[in-house]
Amino acid sequence: MTRLAVMGVGRIGGEVASLATLMGLADELVLYDQDPTFLRAQVLDISHTGLPVFLSTDPSDIKDADICVFAAGLPRNPDIKTRADLLAANLPVVRACAGLLDGFSGILVTVTNPMDINNYLLHRLTGLPRERCIGFGGQLDSARFALALHRRGLNGPAAVLGEHGEHQVPVFSRLKRPIEENLRLEILQELQGSSMDVIKGKGGTVFGPAYHIITLLKMLLSGTKETIPCSAVLKGEYQLSDCSLGVPARIGTDGIREIVTWDLDRWEQEKMADAGAFVRNLCRTVVP
Numbered sequence: 001m002t003r004l005a006v007m008g009v010g011r012i013g014g015e016v017a018s019l020a021t022l023m024g025l026a027d028e029l030v031l032y033d034q035d036p037t038f039l040r041a042q043v044l045d046i047s048h049t050g051l052p053v054f055l056s057t058d059p060s061d062i063k064d065a066d067i068c069v070f071a072a073g074l075p076r077n078p079d080i081k082t083r084a085d086l087l088a089a090n091l092p093v094v095r096a097c098a099g100l101l102d103g104f105s106g107i108l109v110t111v112t113n114p115m116d117i118n119n120y121l122l123h124r125l126t127g128l129p130r131e132r133c134i135g136f137g138g139q140l141d142s143a144r145f146a147l148a149l150h151r152r153g154l155n156g157p158a159a160v161l162g163e164h165g166e167h168q169v170p171v172f173s174r175l176k177r178p179i180e181e182n183l184r185l186e187i188l189q190e191l192q193g194s195s196m197d198v199i200k201g202k203g204g205t206v207f208g209p210a211y212h213i214i215t216l217l218k219m220l221l222s223g224t225k226e227t228i229p230c231s232a233v234l235k236g237e238y239q240l241s242d243c244s245l246g247v248p249a250r251i252g253t254d255g256i257r258e259i260v261t262w263d264l265d266r267w268e269q270e271k272m273a274d275a276g277a278f279v280r281n282l283c284r285t286v287v288p
């Protein structure tokens, strides 16, 4: 029996709950949202698939979930420039929802922005081991990076580390040919703006993130031990601590099995250090 909880069943949480049902990933779904009318509508809509999934809206069922996807809170709109600008608005949401995770011992997948800081904050507030706190965003950024490379006729493993935000770190040194600094900066700038084009056009990103969240859930449930970029609470890895940041991590049924150390070149090391400093400073403002 697999129980999946989704906190915040709006655009992204609702899509994940729906896809998980359609794909038969969970036997039980616990859905939670602050808006009871909307929550009821989402539950009814999923139930009308007629698929054999047990649906609960009892928040006390969250603690027994195997995986909880945290997607509650405000998304960006075109007036909110960076994901980090959502910190103050989503802080009360994270604090309120952390209370519902009392006794939860499954794996927490944090989606709500600013995702890295929220993942760190939820780790600290819930006391969940860092291996069980996975911040989602690196897979999505990496897919966008792969597209940017492809458009330029470039190939190779595309991975983005660092912040899920302005301080993202596309890893160029693993590509087949060296990429000079101007092109790196051009691609980085393109990646920084890529989701805003979707937000401006349709109000928010859905299909891309939901696909990659489902892929992550499948990895967690099957234990394929793949290495993916995701946000992990760091204790000295990449010379960083007291924050959660995008790093390569081997995923298994218990969450993060191992944070993998890649040899980054100087440009990437500097960008990782900048990302770490930026995220750590924000973490300090929210964690006592």
Ligand SMILES: NC(=O)c1ccc[n+]([C@@H]2O[C@H](COP(=O)([O-])OP(=O)(O)OC[C@H]3O[C@@H](n4cnc5c(N)ncnc54)[C@H](O)[C@@H]3O)[C@@H](O)[C@H]2O)c1
Pocket (backbone or CB within 6 Å): 007, 008, 009, 010, 011, 012, 013, 032, 033, 034, 035, 038, 071, 072, 073, 074, 075, 076, 086, 090, 092, 093, 096, 097, 110, 111, 112, 113, 114, 115, 136, 137, 140, 164, 204, 205, 206, 209
């Ligand atoms: N990490 C990523 O790659 C990624 C991708 C997409 C979206 N996001 C983030 O996910 C979050 C949700 O985005 P969305 O587009 O689904 O937004 P949305 O507005 O469609 O849905 C958010 C839901 O959260 C609910 N909510 C708000 N406060 C709550 C509370 N205190 N308790 C319970 N529920 C609460 C709202 O009622 C709403 O249903 C945003 O922060 C967005 O930036 C992150």
Ligand SMILES: O=C(O)C[C@H](O)C(=O)O
Pocket (backbone or CB within 6 Å): 075, 076, 083, 113, 140, 195, 196, 205, 209
């Ligand atoms: O960019 C956003 O605000 C949403 C999300 O983090 C995304 O990358 O699609």
